[in-house]
Amino acid sequence: MSGIPGSLDSIPILGILFQFIGYALANLEFISNTTVAVAVPITLAALCGVLCERSGVVNIGIEGIMLTAAFVGWFIAALAANALGTGTPTPYFGLTLPLVIGLAAAIAAGMLVALLHAWLAVTLRIDQIISGTIINIGAAGFTGYMYSLIASQSLVGAGSFSKLVVPPEVEGVPIVGWLLNAVVGQGPIGITTLVIVVMLQIMLFRSRWGLRTRASGEHPRAAETVGIDVVWLRYRNVVASGALAALGGAWLSMEQTGGFNAGMTQGRGFIGLAAMIVGRWTPVGAFGAALLFASVTGLSQSITISRPTGDLGNLMNPVPGEFWEALPYIITIVVLAGLIGRSIAPAADGVPYERESAT
Amino acid sequence: MPGEAAATSVPALEMRGITKRYPGVVANDHINLDVRRGEIHALLGENGAGKTTLMNVLYGLARPNEGQILLDGKPVTIAGPSDAIDRGISMVHQHFMLVPVLSVAENVVLGSETMANRLFLDRGEANKRIAALAKRFGFALDPEMKVGSLSVGQQQRVEILKALYRDAQILVLDEPTAVLTPQETDEIFALLRKLAADGRSIVFISHKLYEVLAVADRITVIRRGRVIGERKPSETTEAELAELMVGREVELTVDRGVSHAGAPMLQVEGLHVADDRRQEVVPGATLQIRAGEILGIAGVAGNGQDELVEALIGLRRPSAGKVTLDGREVTGFSPRAMNEAGVGYVPGDRQRFGLILAFPLYDNLVLTSYYRPPFAHGFLREDAAVLESADEQVERFDIRVPSSTVATATLSGGNQQKVVVAREFDRPLKLLVLDQPTRGLDVGSIEFIHRQIIAKRDAGTAVLLVSAELDEVMEISDRIAVMFRGRIVAELDGRTADKSQVGLLMATGGDKATAEEATA
Numbered sequence: 001m002s003g004i005p006g007s008l009d010s011i012p013i014l015g016i017l018f019q020f021i022g023y024a025l026a027n028l029e030f031i032s033n034t035t036v037a038v039a040v041p042i043t044l045a046a047l048c049g050v051l052c053e054r055s056g057v058v059n060i061g062i063e064g065i066m067l068t069a070a071f072v073g074w075f076i077a078a079l080a081a082n083a084l085g086t087g088t089p090t091p092y093f094g095l096t097l098p099l100v101i102g103l104a105a106a107i108a109a110g111m112l113v114a115l116l117h118a119w120l121a122v123t124l125r126i127d128q129i130i131s132g133t134i135i136n137i138g139a140a141g142f143t144g145y146m147y148s149l150i151a152s153q154s155l156v157g158a159g160s161f162s163k164l165v166v167p168p169e170v171e172g173v174p175i176v177g178w179l180l181n182a183v184v185g186q187g188p189i190g191i192t193t194l195v196i197v198v199m200l201q202i203m204l205f206r207s208r209w210g211l212r213t214r215a216s217g218e219h220p221r222a223a224e225t226v227g228i229d230v231v232w233l234r235y236r237n238v239v240a241s242g243a244l245a246a247l248g249g250a251w252l253s254m255e256q257t258g259g260f261n262a263g264m265t266q267g268r269g270f271i272g273l274a275a276m277i278v279g280r281w282t283p284v285g286a287f288g289a290a291l292l293f294a295s296v297t298g299l300s301q302s303i304t305i306s307r308p309t310g311d312l313g314n315l316m317n318p319v320p321g322e323f324w325e326a327l328p329y330i331i332t333i334v335v336l337a338g339l340i341g342r343s344i345a346p347a348a349d350g351v352p353y354e355r356e357s358a359t
Numbered sequence: 360m361p362g363e364a365a366a367t368s369v370p371a372l373e374m375r376g377i378t379k380r381y382p383g384v385v386a387n388d389h390i391n392l393d394v395r396r397g398e399i400h401a402l403l404g405e406n407g408a409g410k411t412t413l414m415n416v417l418y419g420l421a422r423p424n425e426g427q428i429l430l431d432g433k434p435v436t437i438a439g440p441s442d443a444i445d446r447g448i449s450m451v452h453q454h455f456m457l458v459p460v461l462s463v464a465e466n467v468v469l470g471s472e473t474m475a476n477r478l479f480l481d482r483g484e485a486n487k488r489i490a491a492l493a494k495r496f497g498f499a500l501d502p503e504m505k506v507g508s509l510s511v512g513q514q515q516r517v518e519i520l521k522a523l524y525r526d527a528q529i530l531v532l533d534e535p536t537a538v539l540t541p542q543e544t545d546e547i548f549a550l551l552r553k554l555a556a557d558g559r560s561i562v563f564i565s566h567k568l569y570e571v572l573a574v575a576d577r578i579t580v581i582r583r584g585r586v587i588g589e590r591k592p593s594e595t596t597e598a599e600l601a602e603l604m605v606g607r608e609v610e611l612t613v614d615r616g617v618s619h620a621g622a623p624m625l626q627v628e629g630l631h632v633a634d635d636r637r638q639e640v641v642p643g644a645t646l647q648i649r650a651g652e653i654l655g656i657a658g659v660a661g662n663g664q665d666e667l668v669e670a671l672i673g674l675r676r677p678s679a680g681k682v683t684l685d686g687r688e689v690t691g692f693s694p695r696a697m698n699e700a701g702v703g704y705v706p707g708d709r710q711r712f713g714l715i716l717a718f719p720l721y722d723n724l725v726l727t728s729y730y731r732p733p734f735a736h737g738f739l740r741e742d743a744a745v746l747e748s749a750d751e752q753v754e755r756f757d758i759r760v761p762s763s764t765v766a767t768a769t770l771s772g773g774n775q776q777k778v779v780v781a782r783e784f785d786r787p788l789k790l791l792v793l794d795q796p797t798r799g800l801d802v803g804s805i806e807f808i809h810r811q812i813i814a815k816r817d818a819g820t821a822v823l824l825v826s827a828e829l830d831e832v833m834e835i836s837d838r839i840a841v842m843f844r845g846r847i848v849a850e851l852d853g854r855t856a857d858k859s860q861v862g863l864l865m866a867t868g869g870d871k872a873t874a875e876e877a878t879a
Contacts (some may be wrong), residue, residue: 206479208472215458215469222456225420226470226521227441347460 012311019312024299027306031298032182037256039287039294040190041066041265044248045272046279046286047200051241054204054281055234056217057121058128058350061135062245063269065113069249071143072109074260075150077102077158086158093188094162102158103189103250110246111239113139118238122231125352136269144262160258161187187255189247196244200283213237217346220353230353245269267329274332280343289335296331300324369432371396371560372417372448372529377426379412386412387423388584394529399551399561401575403568405604405801406772409584410564411453414531418443418450430529444471449522453533455514459507463517464489466506467524492523496553511659512543519550530554531562536570538660538827541862548574566604567830568597580604605802615813615853618837621650624821625671625790630680632666632845640666641845643680648790648821653812655836655853659865660827663845665707668794668825672704673697685789698727701789705779705796707825709772713779716768720760721749723767724782756781757807773804784811788820795826809835829865833858843868 052059080098120131171177204210215223220230253260279285370393379387394400415421419437475481486502536544572592580587580603625648632641640663648654669675673694682690706712733744749763758777797805836853841864848869
């Protein structure tokens with residue numbers, strides 16, 4: 001072990017590794033629950049990306065769509081709650097009328113912003129990166145400004161959806177209970193996300209819509225010559241993808257918390273794009289990548305909440321908390337850099353499609 | 360002949376008085392065309408004569424300003440490709456309309472999917488139908504194969520399968536033989552005859568005279584958007600068709616004259632080159648060109664020609680091997696160093712690699728020399744010298760433009776290529792590398808460029824000509840090298856080489872040829 005500096009010689013690497021595994025197992029429940037929950041908005045952002053890019057439209061405005069939807073959902077729900085009262089929440093998921101109205105408004109807002117992107121990118125054929133940037137900057141400015149206006153009004157929020165609680169008898173069963181708790185112990189948006197992942201995967205590779213979407217993203221002219229309306233198809237996909245990103249935004253302001261903060265998406269739209277690339281533009285792959293990124297967050301949060309002890313603690317505790325907060329982003333960069341050139345985007349991704357002289 | 364059997368009935372397709380105007384040009388000027396059931400009807404014309412526009416009108420990709428389309432005697436409007444497909448018209452485009460990452464079956468069904476229910480595809484049924492169609496017309500294709508892994512000839516069959524799957528009664532093929540070997544061309548002709556015998560009507564677009572004579576029942580010649588004449592193959596000759604097509608008597612081939620080859624100018628020894636995916640696509644190429652000699656490289660596209668050319672002009676670093684130019688080693692030189700060593704280069708895609716289309720003509724003429732006197736003084740440009748030299752070259756290379764200050768994008772293909780040729784040819788050269796120098800040009804421009812190449816050769820330049828168009832290689836090369844999977848597998852004399860023999864070498868790399876020779 002001559003290559004390792006002397007100060008590290010005293011640390012038994014293997015021991016540390018076992019201690020780490022022991023720590024992870026002891027906190028498994030916390031880590032896995034956090035991971036699946038944190039993965040929800042990243043997955044939704046990634047699915048939004050898959051839907052757009054498979055049809056040939058690059059969308060880096062996912063962050064902006066999420067932020068807009070997070071704000072609109074929370075704000076409309078709060079308005080509705082003040083006007084109609086909250087009523088009694090349903091026993092499962094804690095649904096109330098204002099929350100459902102808010103969620104619908106969030107989805108509508110997301111689709112509207114996506115429609116703007118489709119118009120800029122597909123109809124006007126402006127650079128899609130610019131279009132996405134416009135959306136991100138516009139959304140940050142709009143929601144930040146509106147929020148600061150509302151903050152002085154001391155508006156009371158409509159609360160949040162609640163998580164599905166696994167019955168204690170089931171939760172006690174070893175492994176099964178833990179797994180159910182992690183996977184099903186979600187709010188309505190979280191559960192829906194899991195269903196959407198599976199559905200989209202099947203649709204993309206088995207349905208007519210999926211085949212046409214993939215063809216449009218690879219070779220739009222070929223699609224057009226067999227009678228497919230590429231422009232219409234891209235519009236539909238981009239607008240539908242807006243609903244997915246909007247769900248991600250609504251999850252932040254209506255399921256994870258019951259409030260809105262300026263810039264609360266914290267780059268999840270971009271991490272979603274990274275998950276899409278790592279997952280090779282497939283829904284299930286993107287979900288897997290989102291879980292990977294989220295597991296780093298889960299671990300970081302666990303470390304800040306229940307500090308490890310022993311040698312592992314001596315090694316990790318001196319590391320400043322900011323490092324653990326930054327770790328998910330660092331891992332995202334590292335994983336993406338490792339994949340450069342190996343994950344191949346649809347061939348016509350980001351290329352505006354111009355119809356043959358159809359005049 | 361199937362054409363004569365159906366001669367009395369109403370034409371399956373009739374186009375009447377089709378006129379299509381684009382700003383500044385009339386692409387189709389009152390064109391009449393009729394195609395009978397079971398007939399192969401050739402549409403002959405130069406590039407830019409209006410053949411493709413006419414077919415785009417038929418396929419709904421362009422809307423005519425005037426005229427009528429009748430199918431089985433009934434007038435129809437075709438607003439888009441889906442209208443055309445619904446009415447039994449299918450088109451095999453010159454550049455294949457296939458998605459490489461999708462399977463054969465996915466490509467075939469795309470747009471006319473066989474469904475198991477409202478949402479999902481019925482892959483089993485689709486595969487069965489595709490296999491049955493392929494069998495009926497005598498070719499084998501695995502429906503599950505990715506199209507990107509098929510050969511060009513097989514990809515074309517996928518295109519034809521697409522048409523058959525939609526039960527097309529009228530099949531338009533736009534320059535279908537441009538990228539095929541002579542053997543593949545014969546196979547496609549046999550298939551077309553089978554389809555015609557099956558009662559389908561075929562429109563065959565081409566500018567190759569001998570092909571049209573070989574396969575068509577009737578030939579319509581168009582020039583500058585107008586129908587010039589209609590002939591039967593039995594009643595016409597190549598010379599007459601050429602004159603109809605071009606509008607004047609033409610020399611079909613430029614006389615290449617006699618090569619007075621001198622000392623070896625370019626020597627390539629065991630050159631290894633990898634492509635962008637780090638696959639070694641040129642695994643040790645060896646060739647030699649002497650001063651005053653044209654070496655043509657024949658090969659099916661994608662056999663390492665692009666990478667070889669890029670290595671020779673300095674765009675791609677060879678991983679091993681040696682390149683010597685006039686006795687001096689130039690392996691791994693940068694493009695500018697190669698240029699200064701006396702290498703001229705005409706790239707295969709003039710619009711992407713040969714010219715900066717948005718720049719004015721005079722800038723494009725100094726792209727390789729702008730930085731040195733007389734065009735630059737220190738780091739300042741000498742605009743007067745650039746303009747003066749440009750005007751002089753426009754004159755000498757017969758580039759037809761109002762002035763050298765117009766944007767290069769506004770020029771016709773022939774004139775654009777003349778700009779590239781003027782830039783690369785107009786200085787003493789040791790080596791001239793030409794990648795498909797006449798692709799997509801009219802006969803007049805081809806003639807001009809071929810003459811320039813031969814003049815350059817006679818001035819003692821070594822010329823390397825790479826082309827996927829075997830005809831061009833056969834026409835002007837003094838020697839022909841056949842490239843197969845990155846290797847030079849055979850060298851032949853340009854004057855005596857036999858086209859079908861070269862074609863066979865291109866397709867097989869010579870394994871079969873040597874085997875036959877051994878048994879003979």
